[in-house]
Amino acid sequence: MYMKSKNIIPLLFVLFSVTTFFSSCNDQWDNHIAIIDKTLSGNVLEAIQSNPDLSIFYGMVKAVGYDSLLQSANNFTVLAPSNSALSTYANSSDDVKKSIVKNHIAYLTYNSTQLAALSKIKMINGKNLDLSNVNISSSKDLLCNNGIVHVVNNAIIPNLNIYEYLESIRGQYTQVDELLSMTKKVMDKQRSVQTGVDENGNVLYDTAWVYKNHYLDKMALSNEDSLYTMVLLDNGNFSTLKTKYAKYMVRGSQQVTDSIATDELIQDLVFLPKNAIGTVYTSINGVKVDLANATLSNQYIASNGTVKVMTGANIVMKENKIKTIIVEGESLYGALRSDYVLKRVRTWASGGNDVMFSGWLQQSRDSLAADGTKKTITYNYNYESNHYSDAVNFYLAYLVKLYSVDYDIYWKTYDDMSSHYKGDAYDPSYSPLDPEAFCSSVMKLTQKLFISLPGQPRLARDSDGKILNNYLDTNTGTASWKKYAFVGEVNAGVNKETQLTKRNLTGDFGSVGTVLTDDPYTFQCPIMGYSTFYVCNTPAATKNTEKYYGMIFLDYIRLVPKISE
Template sequence: MINNKVKYLLMLICSVALLSACKKQWDQRTAIANQQLNVTLIEQIKANPNLSTFAKYLTQTGLDQVLASSKTFTVFAPTNTAMQSLDPAVASDPVQLKLFISNHIANQTYLASGIQGSIRIHTLTGKNVTFTRTTVEDANITTADQYVSNGTLNIIDKTLPVKLNISDFVRSLTTVGALQSAYVKSQDTSYTDTTQATVQSLDPKTGKPILVPGTGVVKYNKYFKKTAALDNEDSTYTYIVLTDAALNTERGKVSKYFTTVTNSVDTTTRLASFNVLKDVAIRGMVKPADLPASLKSVNGVNVPIDQSAIVQTYNASNGIVYVMSAVNFAVSEKITSITIQGEFPSFFTRADRASLAQYRIRPDINGKTYNDMFLQFSSSTTLASFFAAYRVSGLNTCQYRVYLRAVNDTLFNHIAKPGNISQRITFGQVSSIAVTDAATGTLTATTAVNYPYQNSTPYNYVPMEYTGATAGTITANSTINVVGGMLNVTKLSTINMYLQAANSTTVNANNLLIDYIRLDPVIQ
């Protein structure tokens, strides 16, 4: 056996050897680091003869002074061979050249060796580039992570041209995709933000500020606001541009659902254009090799992808654009159902009865939670034909089948007989509401379409479909009527929908109960 003295000597020898090895490694590391930290980025670049062209342009644009500062940067320096691809028009334009060179410089220090997957980093142009352990954009990193006093240098085998973002690319189209480009530009607008404006003086009469003209103006695009921020460099999208013929085809499929009161062709075209183009933006960047048979738009609509219809691909600074000669959208996904939730009425027959409404959270027979509205009268508050009104907009010009869901749990709530709830749905113009009793504020609904009363028996969990209807008086300019038991919207409009209780003053005979009303368009 080894005695304690021998063990101690062996441990001491190992410790000395370990400390010696660690010190040697630390000294080597310090020597390397100190040697690199003695120079700036611009000095490191100029010291490499294979980067002389890039160094020349850094000096020519004044960016050499930036890389000589104490701030930290990450530089992607193309080799002389890579710089041969530079467009002479860019090289001869001081503004474009500086923008081009700036796209190879990022604020802060990023290490390729520390990247898991990929990251997007800001360059001095305000654009983003995609950076991985071995690449930046389409360029390979041939030498990575050269440490210097104010950042890191990566040598790459291709240049990094400044890319347009998706918005700028679409706006630049003049031939292919010209109609889509024109629509996007037509949605540009602005407003004045007084918090950002310069106050010139105060109006002596009103005391309101008088702003310096042109200050505080905020520009934005209504189409981007409703769909996707295609001008945002920090978001990534896959975007589809339709050729003029393809856009006309898709608009033609949905135009009949956007007939206006004035029969304005321009308005119909604009509304149909938005209906098509709201679903050509997809979140995230999907490269050509990864394209599936269909994608989901930002609105959850299926976007069929026929790769043979792709006529052009553009890699933008915030995603990718496919110009396509056909995208066969399903009309049923473009003209969709409208669901009116019962717990969100716009107003009631009498405002002073609104407090009677109970807004409940209930489990149905399958255990699924839903929200509804239940309104019950006492003997002192009961009103015949009482209604809850709902303002409905976004109706397309087509026929709708009307569904109502009311889960009648009156027995569970110990409501006296009759347990049935009799109610109906009616529709009328927004302007058809009039105050009929100035003293009480009672409103009367003059309706254009009256559906028959339906009985909801206790524990009725089945959605009820109105298959029959009685039409009211239809005027020549009416925008809704009833045909074959369906709601028929003939002009785009906003209407009032009423959930109307039985024409009775008997307690519990004229209650209201509603989960939702759904209007399903009939696609033809």
């Protein structure tokens, strides 16, 4: 008897728990279906068909082949417009009907409570429907076995996105036609909807397309989740600016030059909305477009931004489109030997770092010994005496994108090793009051810059240590080979920017000679593209078997375009 009593207590607890569980579920289900007219009574298509006030919408769904979709096992939310909302569209083309249908169906299910908490939902056309524009006729949800139907009192006609709008005005604007000419359409299988089967058993789709275009990699004009402002210029204004661009984007042929100028101008006329305010817009490429004297002739509000048709826009070139180029020393493209190159953290450096090459330099001066005879005093400058390269014309390589423009070249090469600039009180040329005065007891940092032009063979160093393909050289490879380079000189311990000058180079390995008298500063780049720069040591060398060819320090290289417009 005692044992039976013990078993009854747990049994009663279980029965109580189960009863409480089902009671709780009923309460939750009651709460869920409290605002539902029909519960799991067929699919959403049948719910639409059975409602007389949705007969126009049902007819549209059938006409465009979306009836099979709404009978499928997917989950849908249908915002079905009433007959009064669709009365003006009842006799529209199939394209208009399809646009309406796709803009009122969403995947997944959202009841009224969920919709009220959302600002937008994505429809099957990929567009984000603003729910503040939707007038749901009742708070009751029509729950079906594959979704929910809400009756709405207005029809929302979707706006085109920016790319779709540009397609709709093809042939009117050079800017548009050039952009669209680069497009390939690829079927988006995920968003394409099966609408039936043809007489041969092939599946029919309402095809959704993905646009492949190199412009769209940078500016997603077809993406409904992006937001842009695009300035669309009349053909005259666009042509004027393209001609302005083309002067600085010269390539091998006029056709290629025009193509590049067009490409860059198109991108410079697209903006994030936050940067399209006032009279000066800043493009996605950081280029400022002056609209102070521009006239707005038309505007289209797209589903993912705004298109403004304008004339009178201007783009300044100097320090706007064509900016000063900063090449950070640590941004190496390559080096003769990476194991002798050190990236250093320095608070004074422009990017927080500079780069140093571990070489060795000797400087000497004459002196008199105690007995009055002449003697030579030698000063050694290195980073580590047991780890350095003795290669002639050791190089640090950089890859630099240039426009077809003249540049002045500056750099900062700061040797901050105190042992290199402590000086020698017995050196008659040394002056602690003048740290920039050259003397043997302070290391003189002399570095060469070789350049290859865009479109030409890149710089190279042969096995003997000669630098090849330097654009300044003449009669290369012959007995009358003339060598030149840009050169900068500064004392160790001097932290300042130096302008480079063109210098004659002598001997096989380019010992630094005199400054050229004819335009010693200008680097003339006749063509746009990528150029290779070599920063080299070796201020002096008569052969390639010595070892004291010098060190390299580099904070940055600065190229300033010499233009006025």
